[in-house]
Amino acid sequence: MEIKNISPKMKPAYPVVKMNGNVYIGGFGTITQYDDSEGMINKLIELMDGTNTVKDITEVMLASYPSLTEAIVEEAILDINNDGFLEDTNFVGSEVLSEYELNRYHRNINFFSTYSSLGMNKYEIQAKICNAKVCLIGLGGLGSHIAYDLAGLGVGQIKAIEFDTVDLSNLNRQILYNYEDIGKQKAKLAEERIKAFNPEIKFETVELKISSSEDVYNEIKDFDYVILVADRPKTLLARWVNEAIVKAGVPLLTAGLEAQRAMHYTVIPGVTGCIECWMNSVENKDPVSFAILEERRRLNLTGDNTAIVPLVSTITGFICAELVRLITGIRKSTSTGKLISIDFDTMTTNIAEEWEKQPGCEMCSKITDEIGV
Numbered sequence: 262m263e264i265k266n267i268s269p270k271m272k273p274a275y276p277v278v279k280m281n282g283n284v285y286i287g288g289f290g291t292i293t294q295y296d297d298s299e300g301m302i303n304k305l306i307e308l309m310d311g312t313n314t315v316k317d318i319t320e321v322m323l324a325s326y327p328s329l330t331e332a333i334v335e336e337a338i339l340d341i342n343n344d345g346f347l348e349d350t351n352f353v354g355s356e357v358l359s360e361y362e363l364n365r366y367h368r369n370i371n372f373f374s375t376y377s378s379l380g381m382n383k384y385e386i387q388a389k390i391c392n393a394k395v396c397l398i399g400l401g402g403l404g405s406h407i408a409y410d411l412a413g414l415g416v417g418q419i420k421a422i423e424f425d426t427v428d429l430s431n432l433n434r435q436i437l438y439n440y441e442d443i444g445k446q447k448a449k450l451a452e453e454r455i456k457a458f459n460p461e462i463k464f465e466t467v468e469l470k471i472s473s474s475e476d477v478y479n480e481i482k483d484f485d486y487v488i489l490v491a492d493r494p495k496t497l498l499a500r501w502v503n504e505a506i507v508k509a510g511v512p513l514l515t516a517g518l519e520a521q522r523a524m525h526y527t528v529i530p531g532v533t534g535c536i537e538c539w540m541n542s543v544e545n546k547d548p549v550s551f552a553i554l555e556e557r558r559r560l561n562l563t564g565d566n567t568a569i570v571p572l573v574s575t576i577t578g579f580i581c582a583e584l585v586r587l588i589t590g591i592r593k594s595t596s597t598g599k600l601i602s603i604d605f606d607t608m609t610t611n612i613a614e615e616w617e618k619q620p621g622c623e624m625c626s627k628i629t630d631e632i633g634v
Contacts (some may be wrong), residue, residue: 265314267379268314268349270309275346301329318334358391366387373589390585393588397411399422400435401490403517407488408451410578422469426444446468449468452466489502500537503536522602524601525600526601528598534617534622
């Protein structure tokens with residue numbers, strides 16, 4: 262990477278301390294140490310204030326420390342950059358985002374600056390979110406939280422699918438609705454509230470009770486991501502959505518509650534196994550667990566009627582964080598082809614299930630072959 266014309270700046274979120282011939286830079290739970298007996302690193306850090314190019318900095322450093330070379334100075338700058346402490350002030354936010362977006366998502370951008378570098382523009386990270394299109398299936402306990410979170414993140418286009426009305430028992434966790442909304446259509450209420458919360462994004466709702474994979478496909482085919490958090494009809498809905506996302510080639514994120522634990526997983530067509538691959542994998546590897554799962558479904562013991570808002574908030578945070586990772590690429594996905602479980606008693610996470618694409622899967626193998634994925 263050519264860096265001579267870059268203007269590096271130490272990120273303000275990381276405090277720098279000089280002590281006992283060393284320079285220490287504080288991270289988030291970590292401290293990075295640089296040997297600095299001659300004061301060169303401290304001098305270099307002082308010069309990286311965003312007003313000097315690497316070329317300017319190199320000239321000053323060579324004049325102050327004749328033993329240095331241009332290559333050594335640039336290597337030191339790249340080392341500090343690789344440790345995550347530098348950003349390039351040549352990136353201008355107004356060239357990427359509107360004034361509204363710069364102000365509305367200022368805290369988002371500050372967060373993304375901790376992941377940016379001399380080669381990564383923090384404003385473009387936010388722009389990826391602003392340009393994303395997400396279809397949200399379900400505006401219940403999880404969906405009502407996610408709708409607000411997506412709007413808060415600045416997802417540019419959101420479509421939410423819901424057919425139900427507000428019930429008194431919803432109000433322990435479904436934050437989109439109020440007491441006076443009982444009996445009203447959730448979709449219409451959600452549209453009013455999200456548009457009031459963030460009028461600059463495109464938010465639309467569809468009042469639809471999904472009854473086939475074709476229903477799902479028609480709604481998601483033009484979107485970048487699908488989030489499934491509806492709970493009825495449990496087994497059929499998952500299969501319909503699975504078929505539709507594989508056919509459309511759209512990644513799926515889904516989450517749910519099972520009494521004392523919350524779970525989420527991600528399916529990326531053509532990359533991971535689909536939901537059918539997962540079910541087949543469980544049946545083959547652990548027939549007892551599969552039999553219990555089938556019996557739970559037969560008796561409708563899915564945990565849908567046991568929900569406490571702290572667990573709802575926890576899992577929606579996990580799934581929205583996963584979405585941010587997928588959209589921006591700042592970090593790798595943590596749940597592709599994995600069922601991540603969060604236990605309420607300890608709040609620890611573990612991989613409850615893990616699966617790969619099954620070569621003989623009738624769902625994703627057949628459809629991906631047909632569409633050439």
